[in-house]
Amino acid sequence: MTSPTRTTNTESQSANRTADRAQVMPTAEGWEQQRTSEGRPLLQFASPRAKQPPQHLADLSLEERQAKLKELGLPAFRAKQLSTHYFQHWTTDPEAMSDLPKAGREELASAVFPPLLTEVRRLRTDDGNTIKVLWRLFDGALVESVLMRYPGRITLCVSSQAGCGMNCPFCATGQAGLTRNMSAAEIVDQVVAANRLIVAGELGTPEHDQERVTNIVFMGMGEPLANYKRVMNAVHRFVDPVPMGLGMSARNITVSTVGLVPAIRKLADEDLPVTFALSLHAPDDELRDELIPVNNRWKVDEALDAAYDYYAKTGRRVSIEYALIKDMNDHAWRAALLAKKLNERGRGWVHVNPIPLNPTPGSIWTSSERPVQQEFIETLRAAGVPTTLRDTRGKEIDGACGQLAAAE
């Protein structure tokens, strides 16, 4: 048993550590956040009117594909053959489609598989286990995906929008605002392209010869729930059985948001047991209003209520993402407040993932010190909240997820 004296000492040390700590407030470094006339950071929920990419097979359900082929004057069963090439063999090359009549094969392939992603740059970590690809879309917009090998799983971090309208002061993606929503097929094609890279032996040492992307996280560019319809369409393509879709498990797909409450509630009603992650990063509105501007629309408690209701409806445990930023959001009292808010709503429904940022000397967006990280984690655990310090793989190639990436 801990003696009262020791407890008091530990408490006062902890209190001192906290009392001595500064409060750094968020501000954009090296760029100006767009503001409204009332001085609030500007939020863009709707995509500007922009030309959409050509329709692709992956935009359509199997029935829609069959209808499209009929429109092209072809039998509906060709839809299944084309789907098998794309969703099972990850190919759009007419040469490989020997089950289709040679005459007109090329025209057909280019009608249903217009090229959506053009590789601009590929960066790989030294061990080859992480690859970041920068893609150019049909209209010149740039997005990226990050492919990561872990023991027993391969995760792809995908983008869902070109740019982002959420204007978070730490995020490079948000700086230029939202260019446009990505189409479902542009999202799906990132996964198909990643599968091709894996098959080509580009991602480290294979564990077996049937490897493919097993997990998807929507933590690349964009706020996925601001592009709700297309993101859901893409999720259906991920989980629909082969050859309708990629045949992945919904639980291995993580949809993450900064807290678009009505969309979280809609997601809970979808009957798709995806994993849901809330990028919270602060438990108090005073800080979160500045750190995550969408908090001006939906407050911490509203976002946590919606997250809890997601758990209640789906039975899927929710993840809370929390980037630990030195002297900004890493105070022990914030860990205690977060634990209190989570526990008030129930036990066993949530898991917290603190994520240390990269050390960035001279920037306010820098990593918390080790003992502070530890204190934060211990405070949550002591309150009974399951907490795991997250792997921040990919940072050495600046491939950390957009939701978390500090401006550098």
Ligand code: SF4
């Ligand atoms: S952190 Fe996420 S939500 Fe915020 S601006 Fe960046 S991409 Fe958008």
